[in-house]
Amino acid sequence: MTNNGDMSGDPQPEKQVSRYVVRYGSMRSLGIFHTRGKREDYRRGMSVIARTNRGLETGMVLCEASDDALSHLDEPPTGQILREMTDDDLNEYTWLQSGRDEKLKTCQEHIDKFKLDMKLVDLEHLFGGERIVVYYLAEQRIDFRELVKSLAGEFQTRIEMRQIGVRDEARLLADYGDCGKPVCCNTHLTSMPPVSMKMAKIQKATLDPTKISGRCGRLKCCLRYEYDTYEQMQKELPRVGARVVTNMGQGKVLGHEILAQQVLVETEDNRRVLIDVSEVLSVIRK
Numbered sequence: 487m488t489n490n491g492d493m494s495g496d497p498q499p500e501k502q503v504s505r506y507v508v509r510y511g512s513m514r515s516l517g518i519f520h521t522r523g524k525r526e527d528y529r530r531g532m533s534v535i536a537r538t539n540r541g542l543e544t545g546m547v548l549c550e551a552s553d554d555a556l557s558h559l560d561e562p563p564t565g566q567i568l569r570e571m572t573d574d575d576l577n578e579y580t581w582l583q584s585g586r587d588e589k590l591k592t593c594q595e596h597i598d599k600f601k602l603d604m605k606l607v608d609l610e611h612l613f614g615g616e617r618i619v620v621y622y623l624a625e626q627r628i629d630f631r632e633l634v635k636s637l638a639g640e641f642q643t644r645i646e647m648r649q650i651g652v653r654d655e656a657r658l659l660a661d662y663g664d665c666g667k668p669v670c671c672n673t674h675l676t677s678m679p680p681v682s683m684k685m686a687k688i689q690k691a692t693l694d695p696t697k698i699s700g701r702c703g704r705l706k707c708c709l710r711y712e713y714d715t716y717e718q719m720q721k722e723l724p725r726v727g728a729r730v731v732t733n734m735g736q737g738k739v740l741g742h743e744i745l746a747q748q749v750l751v752e753t754e755d756n757r758r759v760l761i762d763v764s765e766v767l768s769v770i771r772k
Contacts, residue, residue: 504526504550505518505521505550505551506519506520506528506549506551507549507551507555507559507562508536508545508546508547508548508565508567509546509548510536510538510543511543512608512658513658514657514673515563516559516676517563518562518563519545519564519567520564520567521566522568530547530548532570533576534547534567534571535568535570535613536565536568537565539563539565540612541614541617542613543612559676582611583611585611586611589611589618589641590608593620596633597633600630600633600636603624603626604623605624606620606622607622607623607650607655608621608659609621616643616644618637618643618646619646620646620648621648621654622647622649623652628647633647634647652702653671653678653702656669656671657671658672660672660700660701663700663706664697669700671700671707678707680710681707682705683705685710686698686709688717688720689709689713689716691709716744719744719745719747720742722763723742723744723763724739724749724763724769726740726742728769728771729771731769732751732765734759735753737759739751740752743760747763748762748763749766
């Protein structure tokens with residue numbers, strides 16, 4: 487009996503699809519992007535054209551979507567890498583960006599025409615040209631239906647209005663922080679972590695708002711980075727106000743040097759000494 491098919495009996499190998507972490511859009515979102523049904527290799531830093539849930543966009547490959555990389559992302563959006571950016575793609579992208587200032591001016595004129603209480607922050611013309619995303623700040627809900635119709639007629643494309651917060655505004659517009667490095671929200675942060683004054687106090691940072699506030703006017707995101715470490719190390723120290731026994735006798739804990747693992751103790755003869763936590767023999771009263 488003749489069979490025109492594969493006579494080997496071995497299963498055919500499945501097509502392997504590559505997956506990568508890609509940064510895209512003005513908001514520098516991170517997503518997991520797969521290739522087009524076959525194994526394709528993209529290098530870190532490579533500019534690509536990708537299809538997202540918004541349309542065609544430019545993006546940058548960061549790394550392969552390994553299990554370790556995925557563990558750092560919380561429900562990331564997905565999409566497809568279509569190709570490496572070509573010279574023609576770059577020319578089209580440059581052309582779209584060259585008209586950004588004029589589009590912003592036109593958009594502001596339309597906002598003023600409808601007397602809307604909103605602050606225009608930025609706009610993003612997607613690579614494929616099928617959508618313009620307008621980013622704005624507003625204290626209250628805005629009825630922008632007439633504005634959208636007017637802008638759609640002006641630009642002859644779909645208009646998406648996106649309300650953002652001041653941290654997102656910094657992500658769009660800020661460049662460098664007080665540390666001299668690019669702002670975190672516009673580089674490596676995938677989400678905006680909650681930051682509180684407690685985090686500044688435990689690290690003994692100055693409480694001057696002008697010194698601990700970022701470009702957005704809110705507390706700096708970097709105050710969050712080492713907070714968990716400080717909090718864990720503080721648990722190893724006797725609490726402020728505790729009565730302790732040391733080699734010098736009894737004393738009262740007045741303060742902490744958390745990273746040095748030292749405590750400031752007031753002795754019974756009213757001396758204040760800074761000692762290592764290992765010199766605390768016992769805690770009498772917490």
